[in-house]
Amino acid sequence: MSSTMIELEKVTKIYGQGEKRVVALADVSLKIQKGEIFGIIGLSGAGKSTLIRCINKLEEPQSGIIRLAGQEITTLKGKELRAARRKIGMIFQHFNLLSSRTVYRNIAFPLEIARVKPKEREERVNALMELVGLTEKRNAYPSELSGGQKQRVGIARALANNPEVLLCDEATSALDPETTKSILRLLQDVNRRFGLTIVLITHQMEVIKEICDTVAVIDEGRIVEQGPVVDLFARPRSVAARRFMQGVLHTEIPPEIQERVFADPSPDRRGKTVRISFIGEVAGRPIISSMIRQYHVDVNILYANLDFIKNNPFGSIIVEVTGGDANVEAALDFLKTQGLKLEVLAECGA
Amino acid sequence: MWSLILDATIETVYMVGVALVLSALFGIPLGILLVITGPRHIKPMPFLHRVLSVVINVGRSLPFIILLVAIIPFTRWLVGTSIGTTGAIVPLTVSAIPFMARVVESALLEVDWGVIEAAQAMGATTGQIIAKVLIPEAVPGLVLGLTMVAVSLISYSAMAGAVGGGGLGDLAIRYGYQRFRGDIMFITVLILVVMVQSLQSLGGWLAARLNHR
Numbered sequence: 001m002s003s004t005m006i007e008l009e010k011v012t013k014i015y016g017q018g019e020k021r022v023v024a025l026a027d028v029s030l031k032i033q034k035g036e037i038f039g040i041i042g043l044s045g046a047g048k049s050t051l052i053r054c055i056n057k058l059e060e061p062q063s064g065i066i067r068l069a070g071q072e073i074t075t076l077k078g079k080e081l082r083a084a085r086r087k088i089g090m091i092f093q094h095f096n097l098l099s100s101r102t103v104y105r106n107i108a109f110p111l112e113i114a115r116v117k118p119k120e121r122e123e124r125v126n127a128l129m130e131l132v133g134l135t136e137k138r139n140a141y142p143s144e145l146s147g148g149q150k151q152r153v154g155i156a157r158a159l160a161n162n163p164e165v166l167l168c169d170e171a172t173s174a175l176d177p178e179t180t181k182s183i184l185r186l187l188q189d190v191n192r193r194f195g196l197t198i199v200l201i202t203h204q205m206e207v208i209k210e211i212c213d214t215v216a217v218i219d220e221g222r223i224v225e226q227g228p229v230v231d232l233f234a235r236p237r238s239v240a241a242r243r244f245m246q247g248v249l250h251t252e253i254p255p256e257i258q259e260r261v262f263a264d265p266s267p268d269r270r271g272k273t274v275r276i277s278f279i280g281e282v283a284g285r286p287i288i289s290s291m292i293r294q295y296h297v298d299v300n301i302l303y304a305n306l307d308f309i310k311n312n313p314f315g316s317i318i319v320e321v322t323g324g325d326a327n328v329e330a331a332l333d334f335l336k337t338q339g340l341k342l343e344v345l346a347e348c349g350a
Numbered sequence: 351m352w353s354l355i356l357d358a359t360i361e362t363v364y365m366v367g368v369a370l371v372l373s374a375l376f377g378i379p380l381g382i383l384l385v386i387t388g389p390r391h392i393k394p395m396p397f398l399h400r401v402l403s404v405v406i407n408v409g410r411s412l413p414f415i416i417l418l419v420a421i422i423p424f425t426r427w428l429v430g431t432s433i434g435t436t437g438a439i440v441p442l443t444v445s446a447i448p449f450m451a452r453v454v455e456s457a458l459l460e461v462d463w464g465v466i467e468a469a470q471a472m473g474a475t476t477g478q479i480i481a482k483v484l485i486p487e488a489v490p491g492l493v494l495g496l497t498m499v500a501v502s503l504i505s506y507s508a509m510a511g512a513v514g515g516g517g518l519g520d521l522a523i524r525y526g527y528q529r530f531r532g533d534i535m536f537i538t539v540l541i542l543v544v545m546v547q548s549l550q551s552l553g554g555w556l557a558a559r560l561n562h563r
Contacts, residue, residue, distance in 0.1 A: 056471050058467060058470065058471060081473075082473035082474070082475065083473065084473075085470075085471060085472060085473035086472065086473040088471070090468070090471040090472075092464060092468065094464055096462070096464040096465045096467065096468040097465070097468075098465055098483065098486070098487060099462075099465075099487060099562050099563045100486040100487050100489060100560075100562055101486070109469075109472070109482070110472040110473075112478075112482065113469070113472050113473060113474045113478055113482070114472075114473070141562040142562070143562055143563055161472075167471075
């Protein structure tokens with residue numbers, strides 16, 4: 001689990017020249033571990049597509065080194081490049097299936113390319129159709145399939161030559177949320193079953209949250225942040241990361257709450273509006289209720305949100321804690337000692 | 351009269367058929383080469399691409415009737431005669447090759463680039479991409495293109511009558527026009543119309559059948 005599968009070292013890719021010059025990747029360095037699901041998130045035009053396509057040399061960077069399982073990809077050519085590519089599966093946003101071939105023959109395609117013997121090919125294709133649950137669609141053409149089914153064919157095809165790495169180029173962006181979930185589950189399944197390293201690029205935080213172990217945030221051709229997904233959710237450092245986070249976590253303060261101002265509360269009813277963020281096992285402890293009992297404060301829950309990142313509970317609640325300044329201060333200190341992240345949003349009173 | 355018409359029909363079918371097969375034999379590979387050597391395709395070769403493109407355009411810009419007489423020495427050298435159906439097949443083929451190449455080009459360019467890229471990502475060789483992706487994916491377009499070439503070959507074959515090429519066109523000119531045989535004129539025209547119509551319908555039907563998009 002700890003050996004490096006893919007390594008990018010100062011990879012730079014520039015399109016065009018002169019005035020039309022666009023820096024797609026600027027000095028990008030990344031390390032992707034064997035067996036992990038590595039997500040790269042960015043807006044369209046951020047360079048993520050270029051990045052993933054450099055890994056199998058569909059795009060050639062101007063400078064930098066890319067290594068896959070210790071082998072340098074960037075300098076490979078011809079026969080060696082083709083051999084290396086057979087060990088890298090790839091799936092696409094628009095599936096890119098051969099319209100002239102049935103499901104069966106689409107999955108057989110990479111095996112034909114690799115000149116696998118017909119008998120072995122047949123066994124392999126049958127096993128793959130079984131894996132992705134499309135045995136009954138064996139003789140259907142892609143045009144007769146739904147988006148999710150097409151992507152399943154894409155996945156089966158990508159896995160045909162037993163790759164070590166699977167590259168997913170916006171693989172769920174053309175699918176509805178329900179289908180996206182089922183495709184992500186399938187990816188997670190193959191990751192666990194075969195120890196396959198998966199690199200995926202997306203603009204959907206949901207995808208990162210659902211299956212990724214590690215994430216890199218790319219913005220204008222640069223990696224602005226990378227690390228475990230849980231860390232990113234708990235402490236997004238870059239502007240780009242926060243922007244993505246808002247969509248899924250509602251970390252911005254609802255306006256109704258910001259405007260909740262009270263006229264002249266009596267001193268013993270004064271308090272604060274606080275956002276409490278938590279992650280991991282703290283979510284399982286009755287901290288709020290201990291606080292109420294120990295510090296004689298009142299708590300009014302204004303907003304709460306709980307989510308899971310790869311089975312870690314994660315969330316935030318916004319509460320009004322009232323009961324006089326001293327009590328409130330003590331109560332909030334208590335929360336901090338419990339490992340919660342606090343943010344005072346406003347003074348309030350009841 | 352009927353035997354004249356039957357002979358002429360057979361001659362036309364023979365000229366068009368042979369010219370179609372020969373022009374496909376040269377034109378299809380030429381079209382493929384033209385496509386894959388293009389910029390941002392699977393085997394970019396700018397110089398060869400330019401040369402091919404220019405040569406094809408020159409071939410396409412010659413009116414058939416001019417080409418027919420202009421290449422008489424070549425025809426004679428190649429098949430020993432410049433008259434008769436055999437003599438007509440040479441210019442027919444020569445004029446259909448560049449047309450065929452362009453038709454193939456446009457059919458192949460219709461193939462979704464993403465699919466080609468997927469094959470590249472799998473480690474396919476150029477030959478494998480051509481044989482397993484480009485051509486099979488372009489089959490419906492190729493069938494329609496071939497139909498188009500066949501139809502214009504029929505019309506060109508009529509012109510070949512001018513050099514004593516035989517066939518329906520020849521018959522229509524020599525009997526229908528020069529000997530005022532309205533009935534022969536009418537029947538040859540009718541046969542030509544039926545030929546073109548059925549060819550087009552057949553091509554359309556076949557292309558639709560082969561299309562799984």
